Amino acid sequence: MLLLMFVHGTIFAGLASFVLFLSSRKKRCNTRLPPAAWTTPLIGCLPVVLRQNIGEEMFKIGKQLGPVVSTHLGFQKFVIVNGPEAIKEAFRNSSIAGRADVLYKEFAGSKGIIWPDDVKETRKFIFKSSKHLEFTGNATEFIIQKQITKLLKRLEKTNGKPFLVKNIFNIPLVNGLFNLLLGTVILHDDPDFHYVITSVNILATLPDPIMRACVLCPSLLKWLPLFVSGRDKVEGYFNDVRSLVQKYAENRLVVRVPNQPRCMADALQDKIDETTNESSAFHHDQSPAVPILTDLVIGAIDTTAAMLEWIVLYLSEFPQVQQKVQTEMDKIVGCGRIPSLSDRPKMHYTLAVIQEIFRLAPVVPYGPRKATENTTLMGYTIEKDSYVVGNFYGINIDPDLWENPKEFKPERFLDTNGHFVKSDLLLIFGHGKRSCVGELSARDQIFLFTTRFLLKFNILPEKKLNNFSGRMAATWHCVDFEAKFVPRIQS
Known part of the structure; x- marks a missing residue:
């Protein structure tokens, strides 16, 4: 019986793929569709999705076929976009x-700041509230500095001995974020x-490649049993985060003072109360x-956290660069105080x-979008419901844009x-209407963590990896x- 079901399923998949192929051939006769890559029926770009560096694979196919390339995963159409102009x-x-219908969107529904197709109103509110909270005593910098100080004390206790850097930033980042968003910290x-x-780690790292493919293209779940796809696990982790946020948001409702917001949850509730x-x-x-808070x-x-881990890796592998940063910092900050955001404009190196x-290690190397209607891109027809994937990483390694693009050379960003x-070439935080709403906060945190670390410590590798x-x-x-x-021993 199982064999018969498998044979019937295989025949159906084959017929469906053939119909899809004929349909696509007919459309190509009537419209100017992008050149196609990875055209194996049903499988499509799955082998690429399962690889570790998807951005590099997309970059290579773009160099072969052009800045706009079509492919598919199962029955889902994808358009891969390379190069700054096209992206x-x-x-x-x-x-x-539109937001691509990845698996997270199914769990989150049509609310929040990430998954709805129209987020203009929500984004405007988040930006405005973040700016307002800076001037009501709950300044971002104060919260960040407090969490960094706690982390530095923990690092002091390592006594210069090697340890695994993975996840060391989670504690200060979680507590800093919960303080800003929910007015609390977690012991x-x-x-x-x-x-x-x-x-959050599981949702972000997706260690299983099959799980990663199913998150990107949920239609694959129809062909895979739950224990293979990992759908239940992903949904469980998502619900864990949402339940925790809901718990602290409800606690905050009890102590908040209306129209005197001290965190984002307060500001959100004020906005909800006044909206008719x-x-x-x-x-x-x-x-x-x-x-919104869960997103x-x-x-x-x-x-x-991933950005900061990359920074620690590069600085430990390039001690001469680390020393130059410390020299600049000693000159501008000195020994009597800690670095602050006001120092940033003067710290060019x-x-x-x-x-x-950021260029060599973009933690979000590509950005998926969804075509909400038929449209055009670089002269090609983009069909409704296609997933349009901008390859940010490809820009960063393009030899037509950078001299020796794989070389770590900070001086390329200094003038004479x-x-x-x-x-403007680097799209580290995305681009357009769905660029990262937390970009300014992330840049603040990264600058403060980096400078405070290097003011206090020399970061040395346990052994040279040369693996980036x-x-x-x-x-x-x-x-x-x-x-x-x-x-450090400072003079």
Whole structure:
């Protein structure tokens, strides 16, 4: 019986694939579709999705076939976009501003700040509220500095001995974020802390390649049993985070003072209370607070932690670069105080180093969007419901844009006067209407963590890795490595 079911399923899949093939051939006769890659029926680009560096594979096919390439995964159509011109055109196109129907969207529903197709109202509120909270005594910098100080004390206790760098940033980032969003911190021995760390890590790293493919293209779940796809596990981790956020959001409702917001949850509730327009994303019938806060938690913790791990790896592997940053910092900051955001405009070499690491190790190397209607891109027809994937990583390694693109060279971002030059080519935080809403906060955290670390420690590798290949998941992580944080002796 099982064999018969398998044979019938195989025949159906084959016939469906043949019909899909004939349909695509007919459409190509009537429209100018992008050149096709990885055209094996049903399988399509699955072998590429299962590889560690998807961005490099997309870059290679773009060099062969052009900046806009079509493919598929199962029955889902994909359009791969390479190069700054094509990506920026795609992400400016309001018809390519939908959110791809990845598995997380199924769990989150149509609320929040990540998954709805129209997030203009929500994004505007988040930006405005974040700016307002800076001037009400709950400044981001103060919260970040407090968490960094706690981490530095923990690192001091290692006594310069090597340890695994993986996940060391989770504690300060989780507590900093929960303070900003929910007005609270979670004690390290609290079971809640373990749940949020574990769940966010799994959702971001997706260690199983089959699970990664199913998250990207949920239609594959129809062909795979649950124990293979990992769908239940992913949904469980997502629900763990959402339940924890809901618990702390409800606790916050008890102590908040209306119209005196001290955190994002307060500001959200004030907005909900004043909203009478039933079509608004903030109308109380929409119950928007928990979905928005959950999106901000999942979207912020792992990406920033991954960026900081890459920075520690590069600095430990390039001690001469690390020393130059410390020399610049000693000159500008000195010994009597800690670095602050006000120092940033003067620390040109430090900014160049951070941007060069962003270039070589973009933790979000590509950005998926969805075409909400038929449209055009670079002269090609993009069909409705196609997933349009902008390959940010491909820009960063293109030899037509960078001299020796695989070389770690911070000086490429300094002008002849030694001043930092921000590059418009790097789309580290995305581009267009769905760019990262937490970009400014992430940049603040990365600058403060990096400078405070290097003011206090020399970061040394346990052994030279020379391995910057990374591992791909929802975000791009560096390989596991050990480092030593040795206290500096400053004159």
